[in-house]
Amino acid sequence: MRRRLIQSTLAVVLVVIAVFGISLVIVETRTISSSAQERVDLEALRLASIVDSRLLSSEEVTEDILRGQVTQDRYAVVRMPGQRPIEVGDRPTGEVIRSKAARGDQGETVVVEEPRSTVTEEVGRTLLIIALVALLAVIAAVLLAIRQANRLASPLTDLAETAERLGSGDPRPRHKRYGVPELDRVADVLDASAERIGRMLTAERRLAADASHQLRTPLTALSMRLEEITLTDDLDTVKEEANVALTQVERLTDVVERLLTNSRDPRNGSAVTFDLDEVIQQQIAEWRPAYRSAGRAIVSSGKRHLHAVGTPGAVAQVLAALIENSLMHGGGTVALRTRVTGNQAVVEVTDEGPGVPADLGARIFERTISGRNSTGIGLAVARDLAEADGGRLELLQTSPAVFGLFLSRTPPAKKQPEDEPTVR
Template identity: 65%
Template sequence: MRRRLINSTLAVVLVVVALFCVPLALVEKSSIESNAQDQVTSEALHLLGVVENRLVAGERIESEALSGLTSQNAQRYAVVTVPGQPTITLGDRPAGDDPVSATETGAHGEQVTVQESREPLNREVRNMLLLLTLVALLSILAAALLAVWQARRLARPLTELAETAERLGSGDPRPRQRRYGVVELDRIAEVLDASADRIGRMLTAERRLAADASHQLRTPLTALSMRLEEIAETDDLVTVKEEAAIALVQVERLTDVVQRLLTNSRDQRNTSAATAFELDDVIKQQAEEWRSVLTRAGRTLHLEGPPGLRALGTSGAVAQVLAALIENSLMHGDGAVTIRTRVRDTSVVLEVQDEGAGVSSELGARVFERAVSGHNSTGIGLAVARDLAEADGGRLELLSQKPPVFALFLGRQGG
């Protein structure tokens, strides 16, 4: 591209120089020749006038009387012819076969011929041509420098834009926010920056989905693995059927978890699918799954609250939020875990509390931020739980730091 820009610029300049210098050289050459001819003609007329005046005065025409008239230019040569008198020559005959010559004839038959060597004229023409050539060369040099500068000025942004596109292709979506003062190039830069923003958001969403999936699928897969181990270790057909039924429920939960993760990753916060469901069923299901895990850890699980509460939302999302809260208490808390339900105004509140040290004052409300954890964990569980709650039309809050009490607020049927 640089070579094309330089070549095209130089080609244009060469054409302009040729169209300008050649006619100018011809005009200047003609002007110089015309000026030389006019000077010789003027001197011939002047000399003829002097001769006529002397003839009218009756004076004899002698070379001594006319010799001073051509002394201003030693290269001029004059021949004066007067009828009845000897021919008078002034100066030296110019060298060359084609001198600049002018002949004038007077009223009494007298004739004056003035000649001048063409060498001064040719020298002036050469000087003019050298000057024009120098101007043309300087113009071409300036055009070449300008073409190189312009080529670099246009090629550098294109190189940077190509590097930006290459970085986008290699997975580095950071926008450069560079502009170059050229409308077309700035438009390309804006499009690439916008693409970088979109790609960055997509990559962030993909990484977030992968982290959320890894965290959210771990517990259901562990529970399913436990059921399959029970099936593999027993020969009792009734137990096999019971465990298989529970395993199928776990598979349905896995499917629902995956669907929820995909929906949440696309940020589809749509509560139009929210329906009334029995909150007790969700609590019972999670209590059965986690009670044995808590028992193995030497801890207990308590359920409190009025029965028969119906909340607005989706049972699958509430089950995932409750599982995340119980797992958080198991990993970071201590003592008994209490699942409590209550009614507050138009909301149904589902609380999870344990007897541990609670949330430190440094964390506070930041406990719901991603990658924020006080115990070297991933810091994903509570963040995903809050996202799921908000996507389902509810909200998840930390009601108390010591003892730790997390509360899920859901809409109440008829509230």
């Protein structure tokens, strides 16, 4: 591109120089020739007036007197009536510029000649000046073309590198502008694309992390049920455990669907009114074997037969994250207490452990924040799930740790379509 820009600019300059340069040379040549002819004619008139004045004064007109009046390199012939012609200077050879015969009042005539070589030399000097100016113009045009080419080509190279980085998976926007509106527009589009790709990649990574975290617990519980089936020969126990396993498979399917839905639109919930006790007892039943293996207990207390608004599967995942967090980081008995505050149903999850460190209290719901060697995304995912259904998850107390899940008890009002008339 640089070469094409330089070549095109140079071609334009050369065409301009050729058109105007040739015209200028023709005009200057004619001007110089006309000026030389005028100078010779004026010289002849001047000599004629000098001869006239001396003749009127009855003074002698000689070659010595006229020699000082004739310009160097010129030849003059003075013819007076009754006298021989007076020649001043050396007669030029070759082409000459001859003046018209200047006639005086006393009948004398004066003819002045000048070698045309003087005109040729002056024309040559003029052509040399024009050529130097043209050369300077070409050099300036090349330099400007190189500068302009660099100004245009360098941004294009940068934009190509940016596009290549986007294609290779590096979505960082460069926020670099070049002062050229068209190129800046392309840069704006690439930066916007980079930001969109970055958000998409972040969402994909987040989905993968959430999936690995949220699927781990149901899969672990399912594997425990399957192990119970393989270790027993009692048909009734096998049926019971199989039914529980099927229920957990359904929950696992619900988790996958929920993850996919949240990856497309985190606010796209399917909130319904459900029995909160059923979800709590379901979680206690699933987690009791794990707590029993750890020598700990999990219990529930508080107000019964509460109904809340939300997605049962999402609420179960939130409680599972809190229960698992207490199993990994807490101690003693884990208690799930239900209560009512205002128009909200609250599920509190607490244990008898040391609680949340003071330096983590304000950041406990941030991703990658963990008090031990864990993923650090469980509580962050739990808060996202609670907020997706219009609820909220908070750390109510740090020592011992008390987490509160707040759920609305009033179903959300359905929005009436704008084009549907209101029936009174």
